[in-house]
Each structure stands twice: as C-alpha cells, then as structure tokens.
Amino acid sequence: GESVGLHLPTLSVQEGDNSIINCAYSNSASDYFIWYKQESGKGPQFIIDIRSNMDKRQGQRVTVLLNKTVKHLSLQIAATQPGDSAVYFCAENNYGQNFVFGPGTRLSVLP
C-alpha cells in the first residue's frame, strides 16, 4: 500500500529573488546528474544537466553546482518568477542505468 508520505521540503522566495535548491545524492559512482522540474499532474521536465567531470554548468537563468567530495548538488535560479513554482528533483545516473531521484523540493514564489 501507499507508504507514509514524506513532507516535501518547501522553499519560499520572493519574486525576483534568487533561489537555491539543494540535493544530496547517494551514489559516489554516479557520473551524470539532472535537475527536473515537475508541475502538478505532469511528468518531469528537464532543466539542466551536469557530468561528474564538471563542477558548474550554467543555462538560461539556471546554474547547477556539483560538489563530488560531499555528494552535493545545487540548483540556482536567478530572478525567480511565478512560473518557476513547482517541485524540483535532482536525479543521478550511473553509466546509463536508470535515474535515481532525490526526494524533491517544492519551490513557492511569493508575489
């Protein structure tokens, strides 16, 4: 049956501010990481990826930082907008196997 629900961590930010969402991954052998955005009732949407031979990658308004020493990943969103409100998941991959998803963080953008 359904397991006890986890309470998603929630990050509330003011519109226009920067957001930082953190994720601890589990497998030190993972070599590829993705941040996904999931809106209610929809599938995950790709935001940005990073390979393990990099520690930073920038996209449009988003930056991903990877710290392999402490197995930590972060997603920075600049000038957060109402449309950024969603649940964000990090996912790790080990040489082309399935993605393992983190627990998720709900981002709430305040007007």
Add this chain to the structure above:
Amino acid sequence: GAVVSQHPSRVICKSGTSVKIECRSLDFQATTMFWYRQFPKQSLMLMATSNEGSKATYEQGVEKDKFLINHASLTLSTLTVTSAHPEDSSFYICSAGIYYEQYFGPGTRLTVT
C-alpha cells in the same frame, strides 16, 4: 525534440479489474523504457526496466505478476496493473531513451475505487 506520450492520461477503474497504460516514443526508437510510480508528495520510484524483446527487470518489492510489462517494439511499452486495488492508485510515469538521454512521458493518474 524527443517526445514520449502516455495513454490514458487519467483512468478510474474498479477494484479487482485490470488497466493497461501505454508508453510511446513518438519520434525516436528507445532501446530501454523505464516505469516509475509516484505517490502524492513523494519522489519517483523506479518500478521496472523494460528492454525491447526481452523480459522486464523489476525492482525489489515490485510484484511482476501484478505489474505486467510488455515491450513489444522500440516505440511502445505497456504496463498492465492486474487485479487493481485502491493502494495501487498512483501516478505512473514512463521514460524512454538511449543511455543517458531519457525523456519522460506526461504520466498517467490511476485511481482505483
């Protein structure tokens, strides 16, 4: 870009019946498809890995006789929930792709009454 579809998007079925969910890669061929389940306010949990032409590989704790997976072609995988129970109510998501490039479907909301 690569598109993955799922059908149906929502389904309500009665307890004890079976329901089939389709996952299609519309503009590419996928050697591997993955099936995930997501309960409310939780993360995606992998149920099984489906390879075209071979038996699916199920994750620990997932009953293969209850969740039947058929990967008949490089563009289609189906998940059949047999003898559904209310606790099977969940959001089922598939992904398709090659190696690291996985594209997710929009998900299927299953409600068992």
